[in-house]
Amino acid sequence: MNIKELVGKNLGILRKELGLSLEKVAELTGVSKSMLSEIEKGNTNPTIAVLWKIANGLKIPFSKLIKSEKEIFQVVKEEEKKTIFIDDNVEVYCVYNYDENCKNELYEMKIAPGHSHISESHGENVFEHVYIKKGCLLMKTENSQAELEERDSLKFLANSKHEYINNCKGYLELLIFLSYS
Numbered sequence: 001m002n003i004k005e006l007v008g009k010n011l012g013i014l015r016k017e018l019g020l021s022l023e024k025v026a027e028l029t030g031v032s033k034s035m036l037s038e039i040e041k042g043n044t045n046p047t048i049a050v051l052w053k054i055a056n057g058l059k060i061p062f063s064k065l066i067k068s069e070k071e072i073f074q075v076v077k078e079e080e081k082k083t084i085f086i087d088d089n090v091e092v093y094c095v096y097n098y099d100e101n102c103k104n105e106l107y108e109m110k111i112a113p114g115h116s117h118i119s120e121s122h123g124e125n126v127f128e129h130v131y132i133k134k135g136c137l138l139m140k141t142e143n144s145q146a147e148l149e150e151r152d153s154l155k156f157l158a159n160s161k162h163e164y165i166n167n168c169k170g171y172l173e174l175l176i177f178l179s180y181s
Helices: 003-017 022-029 033-040 048-058
Strands: 082-086 090-099 104-111 116-119 126-134 136-140 145-149 153-157 162-165 172-180
Touching (some): 003 082, 033 048, 126 136, 126 145, 136 172
Antiparallel strands (some): 090 104, 116 162
């Protein structure tokens, strides 16, 4: 199953579990009814921004939209990571989907030199933990900013828009751990 089909299947299941119509989901998320219908059918590949709108509107973890079967002992090989977003300058992968027991999820991001990625709010009471694997990062939130280098880390309340900026000469590689309380 490809990512479009997986997102569509999960959105349909979540919507029915919550007892919501497409109209109500559109109202809660700010995503049009027609777009939601196309996503559920697996006919379109929604952007990260659209998926965050859906997740925030439904008050669910982002990775619930891209999850597959749960496993207690899970190994994820490099080639098995789910691609969330990719363009010439930024790559985002889901390493571990949201886990109901632990209430967390893990992502990997790569940003080309001189480029950035803006992330929307992850909802209320979501903490983001960032670990720099390689390179350096200028991290900007609504009220703060920090410069981090290789092997540095940062934790912040991710309830507003934030930006990851690669201000170094080489690629920036980082891990993003989201914890839901």
